Amino acid sequence: xxxxxxxxxxxxxxxxxxxxxxxxxxxxxxxxxxxxxxxxxxxxxxxxxxxxxxxxxxxxxxxxxxxxxxxxxxxxxxxxxxxxxxxxxxxxxxxxxxxxxxxxxxxxxxxxxxxxxxxxxxx
Numbered sequence: 625x626x627x628x629x630x631x632x633x634x635x636x637x638x639x640x641x642x643x644x645x646x647x648x649x650x651x652x653x654x655x656x657x658x659x660x661x662x663x664x665x666x667x668x669x670x671x672x673x674x675x676x677x678x679x680x681x682x683x684x685x686x687x688x689x690x691x692x693x694x695x696x697x698x699x700x701x702x703x704x705x706x707x708x709x710x711x712x713x714x715x716x717x718x719x720x721x722x723x724x725x726x727x728x729x730x731x732x733x734x735x736x737x738x739x740x741x742x743x744x745x746x747x
Contacts, residue, residue, distance in 0.1 A: 653735045660732050685736055689737035700721045702718050703719070
């Protein structure tokens with residue numbers, strides 16, 4: 625078996641880390657916060673994303689990024705009249721997500737997941 629040079633080993637390890645570091649690392653957290661503010665998400669979910677204006681509005685801070693992204697995509701599908709299992713219909717959310725690009729949704733989900741919250745225990 626050939627030995628890898630230290631440069632090749634470092635490059636290989638860098639690729640492994642890049643591919644396994646998770647959704648939040650690949651997204652722009654600053655852009656996520658800016659999109660959250662721009663699209664008035666705080667008007668329902670609170671400026672800190674955990675002080676919702678009504679008890680029926682969920683706390684978003686600290687939620688898993690993949691779950692949040694799935695929910696946003698599902699609301700977007702629901703707004704198109706899709707009847708698939710993965711479509712959510714909510715008058716407020718379906719109207720709001722229509723303004724969001726895929727990058728906006730990814731960045732918002734990553735930023736929300738990075739926020740401190742009682743929803744998740746960070747190690």
